[in-house]
Amino acid sequence: MWYALSWFLIFALLTVWSVCVWLVHSVVAWSITGAGALAGQAQQLEFLALPEWAAIWLSADVLQALNTSLASVLPWLASISSAFPAAVSWLGLLAWIIWGVGFLLLGVGGLLLHGLIAVARKTSVP
Numbered sequence: 001m002w003y004a005l006s007w008f009l010i011f012a013l014l015t016v017w018s019v020c021v022w023l024v025h026s027v028v029a030w031s032i033t034g035a036g037a038l039a040g041q042a043q044q045l046e047f048l049a050l051p052e053w054a055a056i057w058l059s060a061d062v063l064q065a066l067n068t069s070l071a072s073v074l075p076w077l078a079s080i081s082s083a084f085p086a087a088v089s090w091l092g093l094l095a096w097i098i099w100g101v102g103f104l105l106l107g108v109g110g111l112l113l114h115g116l117i118a119v120a121r122k123t124s125v126p
Contacts, residue, residue: 002117002121003114003117006110006113006114006117007110007114009113010106010107010109010110010113013106014102014103014106017099017102017103017106018099021095021098021099021102022095024095025091025092025095028091029088029091029092032087032088032091
Protein backbone atom coordinates (compact mmCIF):
# COMPACT_ATOMS: atom_id res chain seq x y z
CA MET A 1 0.00 0.00 0.00
CA TRP A 2 2.87 2.41 0.75
CA TYR A 3 4.18 1.91 -2.77
CA ALA A 4 0.83 2.93 -4.25
CA LEU A 5 0.58 5.98 -1.99
CA SER A 6 4.10 7.10 -2.81
CA TRP A 7 3.59 6.80 -6.56
CA PHE A 8 0.19 8.48 -6.28
CA LEU A 9 1.94 11.38 -4.56
CA ILE A 10 4.62 11.51 -7.27
CA PHE A 11 2.02 11.48 -10.07
CA ALA A 12 -0.03 14.15 -8.29
CA LEU A 13 3.08 16.32 -8.00
CA LEU A 14 3.83 15.68 -11.67
CA THR A 15 0.33 16.84 -12.55
CA VAL A 16 0.74 20.01 -10.50
CA TRP A 17 4.19 20.58 -12.07
CA SER A 18 2.80 20.16 -15.57
CA VAL A 19 -0.08 22.57 -14.98
CA CYS A 20 2.24 25.16 -13.43
CA VAL A 21 4.70 25.02 -16.33
CA TRP A 22 1.83 25.27 -18.82
CA LEU A 23 0.30 28.25 -17.01
CA VAL A 24 3.60 30.12 -16.74
CA HIS A 25 4.32 29.43 -20.41
CA SER A 26 0.91 30.70 -21.43
CA VAL A 27 1.13 33.89 -19.37
CA VAL A 28 4.68 34.67 -20.50
CA ALA A 29 3.87 34.01 -24.17
CA TRP A 30 0.79 36.23 -23.91
CA SER A 31 2.69 39.05 -22.23
CA ILE A 32 5.62 38.88 -24.67
CA THR A 33 3.23 38.99 -27.61
CA GLY A 34 1.50 41.99 -26.06
CA ALA A 35 4.83 43.72 -25.44
CA GLY A 36 5.73 43.28 -29.10
CA ALA A 37 2.51 45.03 -30.06
CA LEU A 38 3.62 48.02 -27.98
CA ALA A 39 6.92 48.33 -29.85
CA GLY A 40 5.74 51.12 -32.12
CA GLN A 41 4.33 53.15 -29.26
CA ALA A 42 7.62 53.85 -27.49
CA GLN A 43 7.97 57.25 -29.19
CA GLN A 44 4.72 58.36 -27.61
CA LEU A 45 6.27 58.01 -24.16
CA GLU A 46 8.18 61.25 -24.77
CA PHE A 47 4.96 63.20 -24.47
CA LEU A 48 4.23 61.96 -20.97
CA ALA A 49 4.55 64.69 -18.39
CA LEU A 50 5.35 64.37 -14.73
CA PRO A 51 2.46 64.99 -12.36
CA GLU A 52 2.21 68.45 -10.85
CA TRP A 53 3.12 67.26 -7.37
CA ALA A 54 6.36 65.71 -8.68
CA ALA A 55 7.30 68.76 -10.76
CA ILE A 56 7.05 70.96 -7.66
CA TRP A 57 9.62 68.88 -5.76
CA LEU A 58 12.12 68.47 -8.61
CA SER A 59 14.43 71.15 -9.88
CA ALA A 60 14.66 72.13 -13.54
CA ASP A 61 18.05 70.41 -13.82
CA VAL A 62 16.62 67.11 -12.61
CA LEU A 63 13.67 67.38 -15.00
CA GLN A 64 16.05 68.09 -17.88
CA ALA A 65 18.19 65.07 -16.90
CA LEU A 66 15.10 62.86 -16.76
CA ASN A 67 13.96 64.00 -20.20
CA THR A 68 17.44 63.44 -21.65
CA SER A 69 17.67 59.99 -20.09
CA LEU A 70 14.23 59.05 -21.36
CA ALA A 71 15.06 60.24 -24.87
CA SER A 72 18.22 58.11 -24.90
CA VAL A 73 16.49 55.01 -23.55
CA LEU A 74 13.43 55.07 -25.84
CA PRO A 75 15.17 53.85 -29.04
CA TRP A 76 16.76 51.00 -27.10
CA LEU A 77 13.40 50.12 -25.55
CA ALA A 78 11.74 50.14 -28.97
CA SER A 79 14.38 47.82 -30.46
CA ILE A 80 14.14 45.41 -27.55
CA SER A 81 10.34 45.30 -27.52
CA SER A 82 10.19 44.72 -31.27
CA ALA A 83 12.34 41.60 -30.77
CA PHE A 84 10.02 40.12 -28.13
CA PRO A 85 7.65 38.28 -30.53
CA ALA A 86 10.62 36.41 -32.02
CA ALA A 87 11.38 35.03 -28.55
CA VAL A 88 8.00 33.30 -28.34
CA SER A 89 9.15 30.50 -30.65
CA TRP A 90 12.00 29.67 -28.26
CA LEU A 91 9.73 29.89 -25.27
CA GLY A 92 7.97 26.61 -26.09
CA LEU A 93 11.27 24.75 -26.26
CA LEU A 94 12.39 26.32 -23.00
CA ALA A 95 9.14 25.29 -21.31
CA TRP A 96 9.57 21.70 -22.50
CA ILE A 97 13.16 21.61 -21.22
CA ILE A 98 12.13 22.96 -17.81
CA TRP A 99 9.22 20.51 -17.68
CA GLY A 100 11.56 17.63 -18.58
CA VAL A 101 14.01 18.54 -15.81
CA GLY A 102 11.14 18.62 -13.31
CA PHE A 103 9.85 15.30 -14.66
CA LEU A 104 13.26 13.69 -14.21
CA LEU A 105 13.64 15.07 -10.69
CA LEU A 106 10.20 13.82 -9.70
CA GLY A 107 10.93 10.42 -11.26
CA VAL A 108 14.23 10.12 -9.37
CA GLY A 109 12.44 11.22 -6.21
CA GLY A 110 9.80 8.55 -6.79
CA LEU A 111 12.45 5.87 -7.26
CA LEU A 112 14.27 6.99 -4.12
CA LEU A 113 11.01 6.95 -2.17
CA HIS A 114 10.24 3.50 -3.57
CA GLY A 115 13.66 2.27 -2.46
CA LEU A 116 13.28 3.87 0.96
CA ILE A 117 9.95 2.11 1.46
CA ALA A 118 11.51 -1.21 0.39
CA VAL A 119 14.40 -0.78 2.86
CA ALA A 120 11.99 0.23 5.63
CA ARG A 121 9.84 -2.83 5.00
CA LYS A 122 12.82 -5.19 5.07
CA THR A 123 14.12 -3.76 8.33
CA SER A 124 10.71 -3.82 10.01
CA VAL A 125 9.95 -7.47 9.11
CA PRO A 126 11.55 -9.91 11.65
